[in-house]
Amino acid sequence: MVSILEQKKTLKKAASLGVECLVVEIMSVHPENHLVESRKILKPDTVLLTNVRRDHTEAMGETVEDAARVLALDLVPGAKVFLPGECQNLVQQVLGSSSGVRFLTSSVGESRSLSLKSRRRTHEVLSANYDLVTTAAREMGIADEVIARGIDQAVQDIGEFKIWKYKVDGKEIFAVNAFAANDPVSTTQLLDSTRAALTGMATSFTGLLHLRADRADRTLQWITALSGSIGESIGSLYVVGGHARALARRVKKANVLSSDDPQEIMRLVGVEVQDHAVIFGFGNIGGLGARLVEHWNRNGEPYGT
Numbered sequence: 001m002v003s004i005l006e007q008k009k010t011l012k013k014a015a016s017l018g019v020e021c022l023v024v025e026i027m028s029v030h031p032e033n034h035l036v037e038s039r040k041i042l043k044p045d046t047v048l049l050t051n052v053r054r055d056h057t058e059a060m061g062e063t064v065e066d067a068a069r070v071l072a073l074d075l076v077p078g079a080k081v082f083l084p085g086e087c088q089n090l091v092q093q094v095l096g097s098s099s100g101v102r103f104l105t106s107s108v109g110e111s112r113s114l115s116l117k118s119r120r121r122t123h124e125v126l127s128a129n130y131d132l133v134t135t136a137a138r139e140m141g142i143a144d145e146v147i148a149r150g151i152d153q154a155v156q157d158i159g160e161f162k163i164w165k166y167k168v169d170g171k172e173i174f175a176v177n178a179f180a181a182n183d184p185v186s187t188t189q190l191l192d193s194t195r196a197a198l199t200g201m202a203t204s205f206t207g208l209l210h211l212r213a214d215r216a217d218r219t220l221q222w223i224t225a226l227s228g229s230i231g232e233s234i235g236s237l238y239v240v241g242g243h244a245r246a247l248a249r250r251v252k253k254a255n256v257l258s259s260d261d262p263q264e265i266m267r268l269v270g271v272e273v274q275d276h277a278v279i280f281g282f283g284n285i286g287g288l289g290a291r292l293v294e295h296w297n298r299n300g301e302p303y304g305t
Contacts (some may be wrong), residue, residue: 004027004028004033004036004037004041006027007024007027007037007041007042008041010022010024011041011042024042026038026042026074029056029060031060031069031070031073034070034071034073034074035073037074038073038074038075038076039073039076043076044074044076044079045076045078045079045080046079046080046081046082046136046140047074047075047076047079047080047081047082048081048082048083048132048133048136049071049074049075049081049082049083049087049091050083050084050128050129050132051084051087051128052064052067052068052071052087052090052091053067053183053185053186054067054183054185054221055067055182055183055221056217058216058217064090065090065094068087068090068091068093068094069094071091072091072094072095072099075091075095075099075101076101077099077100077101078100078101079101079102080101080102080104080139081101081102081103081104082104082105082106082132082135082136082139083103083104083105083106083132084105084106084128084131084132085105085106085107085108088103088105091103104135104136104139105135106128106131106132106134106135106136107131107135108128108131109127109131110130110131110132110134110135111127111130111131111133111134111147111151113144114134114144114147114148114151115144115145115148116148116151116152117148117152126161130151133147133151134147137150158180158285158290158293158294159177159179159180159285160177160180161176161177161178161180161181161190161193162176162177162293162296162302163175163176163177163194163197163198163302163303163304164176164296164297164300164301164302164303165300165301165302165303166266166279166296166299166300166301168266168267168269168270169267169270169271171270171273171274171275171276171277172275172276173270173273173275173276173277173278173279174198174201174202174276174277174278174279174303175266175279175281175296175300176190176194176278176279176280176281177281177292177293177296178190178191178194178280178281178282179210179281179282179283179284179285179289179290179292179293180285180289181282182218182284183221184221184222184224184225184230187225187230187282188229188230188233190282191205191230191233191234191280191282194278194280197303197304198278201276202276202277202278203274203275203276203277204235204236204273204274204277204278205233205234205235205277205278205280206234206235206236206237206238206269206272206273206277206278206279206280207230207234207236207237207238207280207282208237208238208240208265208269208279208280208281208282208292209222209226209237209238209239209240209247209254209282209283210239210240210241210281210282210283210284210287210288210289210292211239211240211241211242211243211244211247211283211284212241212242212283212284212286212287213241213242213243214242215242215284216243218283218284219242219243219246219247222247222283223247223250223251226247226251226253226254227251231251231253234280236253236255236272236273237251237253237254237255238254238255238256238257238265238268238269239254239255239256239257240256240257240259240260240265240288241260241283241284241287241288241289244256244257257269260288262288262291262292262294262295262296263295263299265292266279266292266295281293
């Protein structure tokens with residue numbers, strides 16, 4: 001099991017290699033772990049805070065303000081903290097005036113002036129993150145051509161937002177990987193990006209929600225979200241994984257799929273949808289979510305990359 005003690009091994013490895021800079025992700029969820037990981041182990045002099053959203057509610061609390069208080073534990077006194085402008089007031093309010101932290105905000109479109117060789121859809125979806133990285137790198141004196149090369153050469157992991165053309169039941173449909181977004185706000189953004197990318201192509205939108213049995217808090221989040229804008233944005237909904245039947249009792253449009261085989265899941269859904277329909281995968285990338293993405297990678301044709 002991964003724990004924050006992995007950071008100690010990372011630090012030792014970095015020291016043995018004589019590196020000048022180490023970039024790591026804060027992996028904690030619970031407040032006490034944030035405090036130890038950031039202030040006792042890593043002690044970062046630069047922090048990039050990508051967003052403040054309601055997530056991991058069982059550990060971080062029910063409100064955005066609760067989440068901000070937990071994330072503020074990562075902001076070590078004396079550190080430079082780069083963050084989007086819309087987050088600054090909330091984080092400063094939580095920290096107070098005597099935090100000893102220096103805030104630097106990124107501007108929307110900061111990365112647009114970079115000469116990128118590739119403008120993949122990932123760049124469009126993650127533009128706020130690229131703006132943040134560009135702001136931080138420029139503050140450190142890194143040349144624009146070096147920043148652009150780093151973005152161009154970055155290898156995306158299995159959670160990368162991606163669209164495939166996929167053939168099933170004599171139809172060509174679009175399969176979308178939005179499993180890694182986790183929270184409803186990020187998922188809504190990817191749903192909007194999917195609509196924009198497939199304007200004039202998509203005939204309908206079907207949700208494929210994967211739930212984790214060990215994340216009951218997220219299941220409750222999805223029940224609420226599906227009663228609002230996300231539920232209104234998709235025509236039909238299929239649910240797989242833990243808590244699927246519990247969610248279906250609360251969300252009328254949900255159809256439970258008992259199979260955990262990606263090919264069978266796509267066959268079952270494919271029979272029901274129209275030609276050029278969109279299967280929008282969301283919820284969680286772990287386990288079955290990852291297997292679905294691997295199946296789409298093997299059997300689908302990447303669209304628009």
